[in-house]
Amino acid sequence: MLRNYKVLKGTASALALDDDNDPHIEIRIEAGGVSYRIAMNVRSKESPHDLLYANVMNFQHAELTAELAALPMGLTDIRGDRQDLAIDYVRGGMIEREDMDVAPFQIDGPKNDLRDFIEPIVQEGIADKSIHFYAFGEAWGPENNKPDEYFGFEPGNGIHDIHMNQGDSGSFRATNAPNQDGALLIHFSDEDHWAAIFLGFQSQNWNTDANTGHPVGDNRGGQGRGEGTRRPQPIVASSLRIVAAMINPVNRPDGTEDETVTLVNRSDVAMSIEGWSLEDGEGRRQKLTGSLASGEFRTITLDPENGGPQLANKGGDIILINADGAIADRVGYGKSETANEGWTTIF
Template structure:
């Protein structure tokens, strides 16, 4: 069954402790407070319990200010907010690595726990971000599962597509993460962690793996996520009927023709445009597709491309400031 008490904790990070080599299941423990009061802690995995594949995957989104998620987070009160009593749907505060377009998948790094050398393990990349947040007085938003003792939070990582041993924790829209808001610069930074053995494609019903492709398989290679990109979109009708104006431009990144028959373009509310049976992209070609059944908000939205099997191929997010005021266009290729 999914996590029991999933939510987000808005707090002020104060200090941390990291467990290095010699620890069986090491964590980075982040200590934080609400507005004064007692100290709480987040247990952040920095090594997997899978003996065959113990590495983690690390993504960082250095500029999340335009993501639709930010507005809702900024309105939260300090403390833990339970989210698993809300509907698991796009547009809400519940996180989903596969469906939320929170980061560029291809920027992920598969990292060991603690090895000799600079910038080559999870401690090397995670600790500087945590230290920066503490030193600059950032506000942290910790997504995960609250302890039964209510004194902290864990499962601050992807919580779907697990290996069979941990598949009981699978679920959609219940992923963990760390988001930092730096008030002085008004900058939002997201840190996202997954286990290298977790599946890239999961069921929309229960979060169980629906393919054998894992993050360790995906990141070094050129699989489905690298085949087609979302290059442009027109998201405002400017007085015209939406079916005559709104569109998404797709680009084939490969040297072969790709059939797009029954592929789907989806917005954050899960409205979707199913592409026709004759839809295709030539090698290195781009093409514009009208999306009358998938309205795209000029206030900010996400656009996800799924293949005919429902596997995610590409995803982007945008805010109102990225929309060209004259044409309604957004260019994601730049």
């Protein structure tokens, strides 16, 4: 069990990287005249080393976000004072195992590693103090007479374990417990828009005991399907995926523009999309027809004038709904991914 499970609220002032065998992205946070450091894991000590991540650019949970926005700056003790704020990946319904992709710490190329997903949103927060960061994890400090290792402020204060904190085996088993998972939530308060970053290790088991958080069986998988209502539906297995979108198209002379979403059928057989639909984070939906051959890519022009999805340039979600009404795929994007007008965003 984590000893000091807390949430830190504050504004970002600096960013650093410790490029060693156990790398973290280090974020300096200011809160009520006190400096803190968020240490975010971006590589696992154990194999496989690449982390699981979900970058939710249109995070919606009205009850939780309202409670967070009302918190004072600084650290709030979740276990002692605010147990209602606790995050549990497995039971809370906030995130599913299949929502998460795998990404390395850093490799060449755009938008293909954790640095590409985390650092831009931190840099945006450094430039805009109306953006508030909420880091859930294990707090340390104050470390009197000991300057911070990366930013030099004193006393040293901070929060780490910003990732799933259950389902571990071996040397990390002692820190398992339910209702203590880490995450980084970001509030763009001027727009009242939220984003969230969820991290986990591939070695962690998503089938955990509800009392101890220890793994149940040897299978690392599990869907993390919870009892809560923070997400209306889990993502179901599907060979159809959203692979690209034209979110910020160039306006035509008549003032209109064509937003598009591209799907691919990854399977070796044709797939019908009769009764399927595309939806945005606000629930606007567009019906699909026809079928996709094996390996086929299909670009669909959205029809917002007839109630179809609208892809907001500030960030949002694109959701693929199957004929049974279940979520077959869901992707999120941020404002930085729409900056180049007329460019296609690749997921």
